[in-house]
Amino acid sequence: MIDKNTASFMRSLCMGEIEEEVVVPFPQLEEQDRETLRAVFTSLDSLLKPRAEEFRKWDRAGEMPASFVEEMKQVGLFGFVIPEEFGGMGFGATAYSRALQEIARYDASVAVAVGAHSSIGMRGLLLFGTDEQKRRWLPKLATGEMIAAFCLTEPGAGSDAASIKTRAVRQGDHWLLDGNKLWITNGGVASFFTVFAKTGRPEERGAMSAFVVTRDLPGVSVGPHEDKMGIRASSTTTVHFDSVKVPADHLLGEEGKGFKIAMKILNSGRTGLGGGSVGAMKKLIGLSTQQAKQRVQFDRPIADFSLIKQKIGHMVVDCYATEAVVNMVSGLIDQGFREYAVEAAISKVFASECLWRTADEALQIAGGNGYMCELPYERMVRDCRINRIFEGTNEILRLFIALNAMNDVGAQLKELAASLKGVFNDPIKGFGVLSEYALRRASLAAGLRRGKASFTRLHPSLEEHARIFEEATLELALATDRILRKFGKNIIGQQFPTRRLADVMIDLFALACVLSRVSTSLERGGPAVDKEVDILRVFAGQAKRRMQQNFARIEENDDDIIRSLAADALEQERFRWDNL
Ligand SMILES: Cc1cc2nc3c(=O)[nH]c(=O)nc-3n(C[C@H](O)[C@H](O)[C@H](O)COP(=O)(O)OP(=O)(O)OC[C@H]3O[C@@H](n4cnc5c(N)ncnc54)[C@H](O)[C@@H]3O)c2cc1C
Known part of the structure; x- marks a missing residue:
């Protein structure tokens, strides 16, 4: 019987063990979720389908209008992952990822705005909030009355998140918060910020805590919208905290555990980015196949040429594999597995790189047309580039994947080394560990x-x-x-x-x-x-x-x-x- 608290498919794999019960059979959506999703898709269709031209304009303008954000709220786009008792839709990871997939088929900026709210902005509250904190904020987050943002990155602290400088000092019934955050998605529209700040001694690396900071607190301000390469209509701003008095009961989770909280939030939200990537890939396959059939060169549709077929065939393989990976990870989360950080990191790296390849090849199939702003290809290439950078760069995640997955092997080797030291003091124990280990290696080698x-x-x-x-x-x-x-x-x-x-x-x-x-x-x-x-x-x-x-x-x-x-x-x- 598999223990969902400790089972980790990838860590076991590094030990030569295939924990197939974790991954077979392939997880499926519950019928109840399917029904809710169908209704959501209908609303999404009517909100997003007629807007192709507007999405193109908003990309050029670098902003989406406030009236559209209001419409997003009406349709319930901000309530996906919030439990029904607080007014949300109560989606699990799979249904949420599927909903983001559908949004990303229409527009990446909209998907990123929803994703930053649900995947990371308010997820800390869901995962670590007290009942009182949830009651206070979740209903407003579900309706979109409050939009959420996740504030970790700073000018001097990107991949090295433990080196943040923002500080919170406890003063009686509040914390005094000072610092500056950079490139915060939803910054310009959010009124609920999950903020990470140092609370330990200044020289202590990583000793930080997480806070809920609301926009109405004096001293909170945001900078102008950044002018970016892609997802241009989504809001990205700096966020500043100038002697903000944050009430003591806004502390999220345990004091000093902020770094762990940040990593847990990012892990838990990864299927949002994965779902979005799958949606964009499906859209690109649709566009490319139509383009390849319509475009005639050398008296034939270019779809007849093997080099075009090769690209489309590989897009299909990449999309199928990405969807399999993303659905597997969301399935693990929904089934209650707790050790999925490595698999979730894999899904982020894999999905973002498959989408990048697909977007690049789709543009190539469209040729010069692909390079023109009138068609969606160049925008989709620009939009999807960010996926390899944010929520942990793919370089950092590769290091995380390998080092974490090897954990158990490392622990066993350490145990072996310790036992070898003790061979002469306790030969029986030492020999036992050694022979068990040697046996495992021998069976692997054979x-x-x-x-x-x-x-x-x-x-x-x-x-x-x-x-x-x-x-x-x-x-x-x-x-x-x-x-x-x-x-x-x-x-x-x-x-x-x-x-x-x-x-x-x-x-x-x-x-x-x-x-x-x-x-x-x-x-x-x-x-x-x-x-x-x-x-x-x-x-x-x-x-x-x-x-x-x-x-x-x-x-x-x-x-x-x-x-x-x-x-x-x-x-x-x-x-x-x-x-x-
Ligand atoms: C559009 C956009 C939206 C964003 N939204 C948010 C948000 O909502 N909230 C938030 O907190 N942050 C957000 N970010 C920040 C994002 O998470 C960071 O950009 C990301 O974590 C990388 O940090 P950095 O850009 O400072 O790159 P750096 O950390 O400076 O890295 C630069 C390069 O060096 C590599 N590198 C760094 N360290 C190592 C190492 N040890 N070994 C090998 N290679 C290394 C990186 O992989 C990268 O290729 C956003 C960024 C952008 C561009």
Whole structure:
């Protein structure tokens, strides 16, 4: 029986164990959620469908009109994840992600405004708020009377969020808050801010707390809308706190736990960004297929050419895999699994990169038309670029994925090292741990696929593809073991091998999700299941090639040369060679 409090698919995978009960069968939406979603889609259609031209104008203007934000409130777009008892729709992660998917088919700025409110802006209140705090604010957040924003980033603190300078000092019944936040989505329209501020000693890294700060408190101000590359109609501003007296009962969660709270909020909200990415990919596939059939060159629609078909085929594979990954993560959350941070981070990296590829190829299929502002391609390319940067850059998330997934292997090695030290004091215990560990390694090395190192619940026709997964799992377990033995704690500074392991993990999780999705479709039947099997064939082949390359390059690579070329360029601050 799987323990939902501790089970972690990716951490077990690094130990060579496939916890298939976590990922098979593929999670499905509850019928009740389906019904609510259908109603939501109808409202979204009538709000967003007639507005294609306005979205284009608002992008150029860099702002959406206040009257449209009012309409968003009327339709209930700000109440998706708020429990029904507080006036919201009570969506779980899957239904929420599906709703954002639908919005993103129309416009990324609208999706980001809704996402910043629900995924991160008010999520701290949902996850950590007291009953009294929830009663006070959730009803207003559900109607959109209050729009929420998440205030972590500062001019000097981006990826290194622990280095924030905003401070809150306790003074009797309130906290005195001072500091400046940067690039805050919804800044210009929000009246509910989840703010992170240092509350420990100034020299203590990361000792911060989370607060609810409302716009009406004296000393809160926001800067002008930033002029951005994409999602231009969404509001992004600075937010300033100048000696703001924040009542003591606005503290969110425990004092001093702000960093953990920020990370939990980001993890929990990731399926919003994933859902949005899937929506944009589906829209792009629709646009590209129509474009390819309409555009005639060399007396034929360009859709006839294999190089165009190749792009469209890959878009379909990427979209299917992304949807599988995003739905799997939201399914894990809805089923009550608590250790999904690595899988959620994978879904963010995978979704944002698949969407980027899809948008780029869609623009290429449209050719020169794709480059023109009249058509939506260039805007979609600009809009989706942010997904690789915000809510944790993909570089930082890759490090997070690999280092966290390897946690258990590290712990076991530490235990082994400690026991080896004690072999002479307590030979029986020492030998026990050693032999158990040696056995595990031996069985991994021999590639024995038995027990927990294999899938047993997948549809039998998928054996060949499951084997790709199982073999790579064994290799991953051996590679993490090897790398952790080699670098120990210093693995933190080894970004090249860490990145390769992260890429393997991303491929493996995506493959597990696609396997599970296809297997469940085969069991249940449905339209075009044979095509789903084809998608699996292509994805498994691609993933296998990428993983083999990553494994091979852990030991044999050009890393030192690349590092020295970069060091040279950094020293020169220019490209060295000018051929004149
Ligand atoms: C449009 C927009 C909306 C945003 N909305 C919000 C919001 O609502 N709330 C909020 O709090 N923030 C928001 N942000 C901020 C966003 O989360 C940050 O931009 C992001 O966390 C990255 O920080 P940075 O931009 O300072 O980049 P930096 O941290 O300066 O990173 C620059 C580059 O260095 C890389 N890098 C940094 N450290 C390492 C490392 N240790 N190893 C390897 N590579 C590294 C990064 O991956 C990146 O490629 C928003 C940003 C934008 C652009």
